[in-house]
Amino acid sequence: MRYRTTTLAVTGGLLLAAAGAVLLPSPAQAAAGCQVTYTTNDWTSGPGQGGFTAAVTIKNLGDALSSWSLGFTFPGGQQLTQGWSANWTQAGAAVSATNMSYNGSLGTGASTAIGFNGTWSGSNPKPAAFTLNGVTCNGTTTSPPPGSPPPSSPPVSPSQSAPPPSGAAPRLKVSGNRLVTGTGAAYRLLGVNRSGGEFACIQGNGIWDGPMDQASITAMRGWKIRTVRVPLNEECWLGTGDVQAAYGGTNYQNAVKTYVNLLVAGGITPIVEMHWNYGQYTGPSAGCSDVKATCQKPMPDAQYAPSFWTGVAGAFKGNDAVIFDLFNEPYPERATGSAASGWACWRDGGTCAGIGYPVAGFQSLVNAVRATGATNVIMIGGLAYSNDLTQWLQYKPADPQNNIAAFAHIYNFNSCSNTSCYDAQLAPVAAQVPLSLTEIGENDCAHGFVDTLMNWADAHSVGYLGWTWNTWDCSSGPALISNYNGTATAFGQGIKDHLATVSA
Structure with missing residues (x-):
């Protein structure tokens, strides 16, 4: 009208706690497992310091989930400044992200994309491990003990805006x-x-x-x-x-x-x-x-x-x-x-x-x-x-x-x-x-x-x-x-x- 990109990636399986179907005559064990991909786009704002945007994709490899909580630890003193598509918090080096009302449900094979902006000083190393619902990634799909309680599903507001797309913009x-x-x-x-x-x-x-x-x-x-x-x-x-x-x-x-x-x-x-x-x-x-x-x-x-x-x-x-x-x-x-x-x-x-x-x-x-x-x-x-x-x-x-x-x-x-x-x-x-x-x-x-x-x-x-x-x-x-x-x-x-x- 008239009027550097550094990419870091870590991929692994995360154990997820899920529930058996309540209509079965006896408790059923639900398979659990997940994969997380973490990439960053870094830039320098001064000598030895800068900012970054992190894209995090969670893929559910096990039975369906109705809610999730992701956790990881910053290894280099990074600070989270702004997040999206999840409720983000940081305490010291520990970071957690819990689902929004529109992306808590993850069927088998389903993924959700979340992300955040942060700052770094010295370097921006990737987190060594992730947890989902309190269980550490081990690269396998397992079943929880019989009788494990199902995760609760957060209420959905009828006036909530339409959810964002399930992933980042395509190449x-x-x-x-x-x-x-x-x-x-x-x-x-x-x-x-x-x-x-x-x-x-x-x-x-x-x-x-x-x-x-x-x-x-x-x-x-x-x-x-x-x-x-x-x-x-x-x-x-x-x-x-x-x-x-x-x-x-x-x-x-x-x-x-x-x-x-x-x-x-x-x-x-x-x-x-x-x-x-x-x-x-x-x-x-x-x-x-x-x-x-x-x-x-x-x-x-x-x-x-x-x-x-x-x-x-x-x-x-x-x-x-x-x-x-x-x-x-x-x-x-x-x-x-x-x-x-x-x-x-x-x-x-x-x-x-x-x-x-x-x-x-x-x-x-x-x-x-x-x-x-x-x-x-x-x-x-x-x-x-x-x-x-x-x-x-x-x-x-x-x-x-x-x-x-x-x-x-x-x-x-x-x-x-x-x-x-x-x-x-x-x-x-x-x-x-x-x-x-x-x-x-x-x-x-x-x-x-x-x-x-x-x-x-x-x-x-x-x-x-x-x-x-x-x-x-x-x-x-x-x-x-x-x-x-x-x-x-x-x-x-x-x-x-x-x-x-x-x-x-």
């Missing part, structure tokens, strides 16, 4: 004209944008606009949102002199990492995106005359953009659940004077007529991402604020991973805003590469326009994301919610109702 890659998971299943990007990270920091107002916590993610899942696009600011990530230290550099990077990891752990695919960038532009359709990253510029700049993407790709490489969106809304054709020169500038960058700063073309940004070793899906939009994909296939950058997808932005006030244009300009792209409409919306606080658009996208296996999950006035611009509990605006209700029928 994704391009296969033909589809995004697919590690199992080869087709996967559409369906969800919303979460604005704030592009503007608050450069304006000196913080890092985000509103809460970026587990509660807000749970509210999103109540809408069956499974993709969230996170707009970022180039200068804030790099910590240039134009940004207050509290809101830039390491502080900003850690906040982004924490939120992205929360999304992944909650089953939501994050799209990290460079929204605002450095460079002065005062030509046609200029959003501002400021050299700082305070508005939408026509193209990424060669001074900072490659470093931005080297940093972002380095932060998330190895986690292919995260998608990279290279730039929000290019409009080089407005500056260069024609579509032909615009598309050349789009791909090749350099000195582009009408743009007063050296341009980073999208081929150079693909190269910067891949030079880090990152294999993540890369998304690129088109001209005219990503509303024009007419020559996208012709100018598509080369990628050694063959892992590039296209995106478009569609609003009711765009040039391409009707089904005949979608058929002519979008459908040919969607037939060859994965296509998602990463911003959709209308400026009348209604949803008739996006209803038609979403129906077209469903028929063409195209994904879409509503703009935006922020509590703004939907009569002055597309805003989906009136509070962060997920109360929909009139515009948002249309997208919420539609997601309920097509997403999971």
